[in-house]
Amino acid sequence: MSGVAIVGAAETDRIGSVPDRSALELAVEAGRRALADAGLGAAAIDGVAGASVPQQVAYALGIEPRWIDTTNVGGCSFLAHVRHAAAAIHAGYASTVLITHGESGRSRVGTPPRPPDPASLTGQFEAPYGARAPFTRFTLPALRYMKTYGLTGEHLAAVAVAQRRWAARNPRAMRREPLTVAGVLASPLVAYPFHRPECCLVTDGGGALVVSAAERAGDAARAVRVLGTGESLEAPLVAGMADFTSSAAARRAAADAFGEAGLTPADVDHVMCYDAFAHLPMVGLESMGFLEPGAAGGFYAGGCASPGGTLPVNTNGGGLSYTHTGMYGMFAIQEAVRQLRGEAAAQVPGVEVSTVLGFGGMFAAAAVLVLARWGERPSGSLDRATAARVP
Numbered sequence: 596m597s598g599v600a601i602v603g604a605a606e607t608d609r610i611g612s613v614p615d616r617s618a619l620e621l622a623v624e625a626g627r628r629a630l631a632d633a634g635l636g637a638a639a640i641d642g643v644a645g646a647s648v649p650q651q652v653a654y655a656l657g658i659e660p661r662w663i664d665t666t667n668v669g670g671c672s673f674l675a676h677v678r679h680a681a682a683a684i685h686a687g688y689a690s691t692v693l694i695t696h697g698e699s700g701r702s703r704v705g706t707p708p709r710p711p712d713p714a715s716l717t718g719q720f721e722a723p724y725g726a727r728a729p730f731t732r733f734t735l736p737a738l739r740y741m742k743t744y745g746l747t748g749e750h751l752a753a754v755a756v757a758q759r760r761w762a763a764r765n766p767r768a769m770r771r772e773p774l775t776v777a778g779v780l781a782s783p784l785v786a787y788p789f790h791r792p793e794c795c796l797v798t799d800g801g802g803a804l805v806v807s808a809a810e811r812a813g814d815a816a817r818a819v820r821v822l823g824t825g826e827s828l829e830a831p832l833v834a835g836m837a838d839f840t841s842s843a844a845a846r847r848a849a850a851d852a853f854g855e856a857g858l859t860p861a862d863v864d865h866v867m868c869y870d871a872f873a874h875l876p877m878v879g880l881e882s883m884g885f886l887e888p889g890a891a892g893g894f895y896a897g898g899c900a901s902p903g904g905t906l907p908v909n910t911n912g913g914g915l916s917y918t919h920t921g922m923y924g925m926f927a928i929q930e931a932v933r934q935l936r937g938e939a940a941a942q943v944p945g946v947e948v949s950t951v952l953g954f955g956g957m958f959a960a961a962a963v964l965v966l967a968r969w970g971e972r973p974s975g976s977l978d979r980a981t982a983a984r985v986p
Contacts, residue, residue, distance in 0.1 A: 598810075599808060600809045601806055601821065601932055602633045602819075603634075603804065604819075604929055604932040604933075610799065610918045610920075612702065614702040614799070615704075616799065617699060619648050621697030621801035622695045622801050633805040637657045641692075642661070642664075642680060642690075643663055643664075643694075644663065644665070644666070644694045646673070660689070662689035670955045671954055671955040672924060673696055674928065677694065677804065680692035680806040690808055690811065693804075693805055694805075694806065695802075698801065698922055701798050701920075702799050711727070716831050721832060739839035741788065743840050745892075746891075752776040753892075753895040754895050757909075758909050758916050761901070765912055767940065769917065770917075771916070794873075795872065795923070798919055817969070819967070820969060823858070823963075824963070824964055826851075826961070841882045845963065846883070846884075849884060852950075852965045863906075863950045863965075865943055865949040866906060866952070867950070867952070868927075868952045871923065880894070910939060911940070928951055931951045931966055932966070934946045949966045950963065
């Protein structure tokens with residue numbers, strides 16, 4: 596996918612609490628801002644994608660697409676959209692694609708309620724037993740991981756602390772106040788083993804991307820190359836996962852993304868890993884091959900993911916401290932783009948390659964992007980051994 600680039604990226608002006616904007620308005624605003632970031636007008640766009648209302652966004656912006664993608668597999672949908680857009684560009688179905696997201700997760704403006712479907716698999720086999728909200732369904736894999744690898748409450752709390760350290764450097768983050776492991780463990784339990792800081796925020800906001808053939812990139816210095824992509828599905832029920840301690844979907848998606856990029860996790864400088872709950876980055880890093888199974892507890896406790904650590908993870912503060920509208924993947928991509936452009940609030944020096952992992956529908960879906968700073972294609976020469984990341 597080295598001939599495709601993200602040439603525009605922007606979030607809505609406000610994130611967090613935006614009670615005067617509907618989900619559609621947030622998506623349209625993000626789309627306008629991404630177009631401005633790319634230096635393009637609506638006439639340059641011939642493809643649109645989004646997990647909801649892309650038709651309405653296209654109409655509002657005056658776009659007349661010849662390619663559309665309405666894939667919705669939860670929070671990783673936007674990573675899948677980048678993959679699909681890249682494929683469409685290579686096939687000649689589109690030349691420049693606008694991907695948008697807007698969600699009023701907190702204020703619920705323009706967001707109709709979604710009643711549970713009693714005929715669905717979750718409606719039949721999880722909801723009747725009390726597994727309804729995401730935090731009730733994610734407890735099973737988290738507890739199995741803790742039992743299998745001896746992960747402690749302190750280890751789990753260290754994820755929230757690491758991300759708060761990044762958020763403290765980010766003026767747009769919703770939660771920036773200092774956080775300690777002891778503070779996490781003393782906070783209210785939401786559903787064992789998750790304390791409040793180990794659960795994602797509930798916010799409003801939006802973001803958008805412009806994906807184009809590389810030769811069409813306007814300001815090449817700010818374009819971000821799409822080197823590799825992957826997507827996969829696992830069981831729609833958490834109880835149906837092959838292994839509660841890892842994600843088969845993330846493993847398959849990462850294998851495809853790294854294979855396409857011609858790189859390995861050892862070549863990556865920066866990671867954005869979906870973090871609706873604190874154990875997700877642990878499972879994600881291990882499933883993608885950045886860490887050996889069971890190593891994530893020591894990795895986080897040793898400060899390896901924190902500012903100054905060996906592998907910066909979730910540098911905007913993540914869904915735990917930055918923002919989480921309900922479908923977080925768009926914001927993970929945005930931060931990866933900022934890091935590669937050298938424009939992030941908590942900038943990591945020398946980021947050349949970034950990997951983004953998104954989950955959707957609990958662990959039901961996953962998608963991975965391998966992105967690179969514009970310039971020479973990375974050759975895999977970075978000496979960053981995985982073993983060195985674990986204290």
